[in-house]
Amino acid sequence: MRSTTARPANIHQARLLRLLRDLGPQSRVALGDQVELSRSKLAFEIERLLETGLVVPDGLAASRGGRRSHNVRITPALRFLGVDIGATSVDVAVTNAELDILGHQTEPLDVRDGPVAVFEQVLALVGKVRETASVEHFDGAGIGVPGPVRFPEGVPVAPPIMPGWNGFPVREAMSQELGCPVLVDNDVNLMALGEQQAGVARSVRDFLCVKLGTGIGCGIVVGGEVHRGVTGSAGDIGHIQVEPDGLRCACGNAGCLEAYFGGNALARDATAAARSGRSTELAGRLEAAGRLTAEDVSAAAGAGDAVALELIRWGGKRTGQVIAGLVSFFNPGLVVIGGGLTGLGHNLLASIRTQVYRQSLPLATGNLPIVLGELGQCAGVVGGARLISDHVFSPA
Amino acid sequence: MRSTTARPANIHQARLLRLLRDLGPQSRVALGDQVELSRSKLAFEIERLLETGLVVPDGLAASRGGRRSHNVRITPALRFLGVDIGATSVDVAVTNAELDILGHQTEPLDVRDGPVAVFEQVLALVGKVRETASVEHFDGAGIGVPGPVRFPEGVPVAPPIMPGWNGFPVREAMSQELGCPVLVDNDVNLMALGEQQAGVARSVRDFLCVKLGTGIGCGIVVGGEVHRGVTGSAGDIGHIQVEPDGLRCACGNAGCLEAYFGGNALARDATAAARSGRSTELAGRLEAAGRLTAEDVSAAAGAGDAVALELIRWGGKRTGQVIAGLVSFFNPGLVVIGGGLTGLGHNLLASIRTQVYRQSLPLATGNLPIVLGELGQCAGVVGGARLISDHVFSPA
DNA sequence: AAACTTTCTTCATTTGATGGACAAAGCCGG
DNA sequence: CCGGCTTTGTCCATCAAATGAAGAAAGTTT
CATH class of the missing domain: 3.30.420.40 (ATPase, nucleotide binding domain)
Structure with a gap:
């Protein structure tokens, strides 16, 4: 049993550790290019980090035409x-x-x-x-x-x-x-x-990350930092209204996004479509499994079921409506779509994109990528x- | 003609200048309570500021039971x-x-x-x-x-x-x-x-400032800093959709907030009400002035005109719809309402409040003041x- | 092997900041 | 009016942080 992990002694060491985390093993000189410290100071701080064990030597790098550099890396023992x-x-x-x-x-x-x-x-x-x-x-x-x-x-x-x-x-x-x-x-x-x-938002400082799962939420990054709001509820976009006096939502209001889309709404709509006989594909799956989930809708859509496709398109459209508003408001440099429902495939993303590009201001959407997350689960x-x-x- | 204004030499001086700007004339000791600097360092930096002329002596403060302090202030010559x-x-x-x-x-x-x-x-x-x-x-x-x-x-x-x-x-x-x-x-x-x-948002670090004028926009402050978005269009909420497939908007889309409220929409609706004979009060004003503005609606409402009141209430409701979404998304600590249309009086604010409190999540609205700006024009x-x-x- | 590069280390020096000592200036009670 | 107390302002020796230059170490190239 180890005692509590060592911690950097100052902001320089903290900075260096984060660089080593994000860039992997580096030589002192390469680190020096990233920070505004003299080589002496840098060497000194690294020496300290080596002493505390937070950083360990990592062999020699290839020569760049002179003396080979001694790489360092964060201790591989950290978990x-x-x-x-x-x-x-x-x-x-x-x-x-x-x-x-x-x-x-x-x-x-x-x-x-x-x-x-x-x-x-x-x-x-x-x-x-x-x-x-x-x-x-x-x-x-x-x-x-x-x-x-x-x-x-x-x-x-x-x-x-x-x-x-x-x-x-x-x-x-x-x-x-x-x-x-x-x-x-x-x-x-x-x-x-x-x-x-580690994903698609590397080097983007202002972006939104919309998670479509059982519920719908949105991570907000401003200037590289997560914005959590004054009570920690920022990004709770599942209950933004998309239809005045619309469908009743579990939250008590009417017309919320989550009343129209999200894992629960999708299962509900798919089940209704199966029961009403509008989709034999979905009906078959309901018969087989006893209940329907987003995966069933995805599979049905993949099998060419028109109703399932329509459910996805409408869900994307409703989601796009909300995102369009957020894009106009927040003017992000990137919108990432993630969460379990991204299993619904490209139709969902296409539908979201169409709606956002149609509905937000050109200046805000002009150079706005709307992409799936790279990291998935x-x-x-x-x-x-x-x-x-x-x-x-x-x-x- | 003076040469270019002197500038603080370092962040300490900058900090001190901003403190003096916001707090007015202060003694060295009082400033020392606000910054984490030793008295010596503080005195040294103030000496420098005095030398450059950015700061000037401002007489003696009342004694607090000992030696009276020499106040300093930013040079009153600055404009x-x-x-x-x-x-x-x-x-x-x-x-x-x-x-x-x-x-x-x-x-x-x-x-x-x-x-x-x-x-x-x-x-x-x-x-x-x-x-x-x-x-x-x-x-x-x-x-x-x-x-x-x-x-x-x-x-x-x-x-x-x-x-x-x-x-x-x-x-x-x-x-x-x-x-x-x-x-x-x-x-x-x-x-x-x-x-x-200098207004109602002093000491609030995360807030929204909604301006209701000819158009409708929103200032976003995150962590005390204005968020401008990647292309400078953040806060452009006038074209957020409030009604799917709603009224045609000048921007080319349908159902935008500005199609329902804002100076232009209000003038349009008031004129229509006057022409159709639904409001004799507004009709009279249209007759007199040739055209109607927000002031006319305000005056008519003040005179008890039901149609004018209704226009205001509906405008507030539409605005509230959008703000509710923004509050859910952003979770601010304060919402300030300003701009020319605040002349419409308390009915507008009440209507906005009702809609926001009804439609946003309780956690986000629980302790959320929605107030008029203090500074007006x-x-x-x-x-x-x-x-x-x-x-x-x-x-x- | 000589010349040149690049990396690492050492160290004297500069710069930045501190805290303590003390003087100055005020209050208060006797 | 005078001595004790408090607060403010200044001075200065000292500590700490950071630097830049010099040079040693380790490679490559010709």
């Missing part, structure tokens, strides 16, 4: 844990200090079982991943939950789809259990961080690792 | 210019370094006359205010225009309501003309800065002065 608790599933992954995934586990879960049962399950899964990746000790964990979080305390607040979680001290409990620093955040924020770290766990590594790689 | 060009009017004001308004002029203007004609008029007005406030030289100017701006260059881009302005080098031209540093920004951003500086010019003073009070 971060990323946990992405969704409404219906959980992902757990271990990473090294460079945020490469060393082990990944996923399994179904019902967040409505409440925090105690869920954490029992999560901890079991953590145990499994720990075993397969032969990890003893975590140096930090980033945990995502499908609802608003008071970030500084790491406590969910008034989560609509997570009854029983309100006020549950997730951060404290997990920190105790895992014996390492823990940060808790909304799952969409972690997804955004993941795509920023891993975005959340990578984001979790990124979140806690930012924390661990900051002065104590 | 900032704030210019707020709206679609139909322009405001010009001179301030001192503490951003108190020393002179204010306003007059009607048609931004569609194009940049050359408009600037002729603006410069004439600047001349007038310069005369009445007996100012010779400006130390900086902040200029707001009613459309998106590429902020670093100070150039309007693709402004829908400002034909002929696209690419016009406002910053460069005005800097030349005025002989001082100039920054150009969207008018709603200046309004937000104004309310943050002056918000823009104060924001302009604030913008440029931030620039002047930053290291060269």
Whole structure:
């Protein structure tokens, strides 16, 4: 059992650690090109990092026409844990200090079982991943939950789809259990961080990350930093109105986006289409499985079912309506689409794009990529690792 | 003619200048309470500021039981210019370094006359205010225009309501003309800065500032900083859709907020109500003036005209619909309502509030004040002065 | 092997910032 | 009016941070 992980002593060391995390093993000179420090100072700080063990030598680099440089890297012993608790599933992954995934586990879960049962399950899964990746000790964990979080305390607040979680001290409990620093955040924020770290949003400073799953949420990154809002509920776009006096929503209002699209709405509409006989394809699948999910709609669409295709197109259109508004408002440099429903395929993305480009202002959409996330299911766990590594790689 | 204004030599001096700007004359010790500097260092930096003339002695403060302190203040000779060009009017004001308004002029203007004609008029007005406030030289100017701006260059881009302005080098031209540093920004951003500086948003770090005028826009402040978006069009909420397949909008789309509310829509609806005979009150005013404006609607509502009241209520409701979405998305700590249409009175605000509180998530609205701006017509010019003073009070 | 490059280390020096000592200036009670 | 107390302003020795230059170490090229 190791004692608590060493921490950088100052902002320079923190900066260097993050560079080594993002760029991999580097020579001192290469690092010097990234930071505004004299070579002496740089060498000194690296010496300190070597002393604390946070950084280790990593052999010699190829010569560039002179003396070969001694590379350094973050100690490969570091292990971060990323946990992405969704409404219906959980992902757990271990990473090294460079945020490469060393082990990944996923399994179904019902967040409505409440925090105690869920954490029992999560901890079991953590145990499994720990075993397969032969990890003893975590140096930090980033945990995502499908609802608003008071970030500084790491406590969910008034989560609509997570009854029983309100006020549950997730951060404290997990920190105790895992014996390492823990940060808790909304799952969409972690997804955004993941795509920023290792996905499609690298080097973009202002972007939106829309997660289409059981619910619909949006991570907001401003100037490279996640914007969480004053109560931690920023990005909760599932209940933005898309149709005045429209369909009744579970939240009590009418016309919310989630009343029209998202995992729940899609299952509802698909089931209705199957029952009404409008889609024999879906009816067959309903017969077979007892209930329909987004995967059934996806498969039906793939099989050419017109109703399923129409459901996807309309869902994309409704989503596009909301995103169009957000794009006009926020003027991002990129919109990332992720979450379970991206399994619905290209039709969904095309439909979203069409609606956004049609409806937002030309200046805001002129050079606006709307793309699928690169990391898929891993975005959340990578984001979790990124979140806690930012924390661990900051002065104590 | 003075040479160019001195600038602070480092961030400490910049910090001190901004403190003196916001807090007024202060003693060294009082300043020391606000910054994390030793008394020696603080005294040293103030000495430097005194030497450059940016700061001057300001007499003795009352004793607090010991030696009386020597106050200092920013040199009262400094003069900032704030210019707020709206679609139909322009405001010009001179301030001192503490951003108190020393002179204010306003007059009607048609931004569609194009940049050359408009600037002729603006410069004439600047001349007038310069005369009445007996100012010779400006130390900086902040200029707001009613459309998106590429902020670093100070150039309007693709402004829908400002034909002929696209690419016009406002910053460069005005800097030349005025002989001082100039920054150009969207008018709603200046309004937000104004309310943050001297209005209702003091000490709020995340807020929205919705401007209801001829058009409708929204200033976004994140972490105390204005968010302008990647192309400078952030906050352009006038063309967010409030009604799918709704009224045709001038922008080419359908169902935009500005098709339902804003100065133009209101005048249109009021005229229609007058012509159709639904409102004799409005008909009378139309007869008298030849055309109707927001003021007529306001007056009619004040006189108890039911149709006018209804127009206001519906406008507020439409606006509230959009704001509700933004609140869910952005989770601000405050929403400020400003702009010419706030003259419509309390009914408008009440209507907006009702809609937002009804439609946004409880967590986001739970403790969310929605209030009128404090500065009214002056918000823009104060924001302009604030913008440029931030620039002047930053290291060269 | 000589000349040139690139990398790493050392060190004297400069610059930045601190905190303590003390003087100046005010209050208050006797 | 005088001595004790408090607050403010200034001075200065000292500590800490960062730098740039010099030179040693380790390669490559000709």
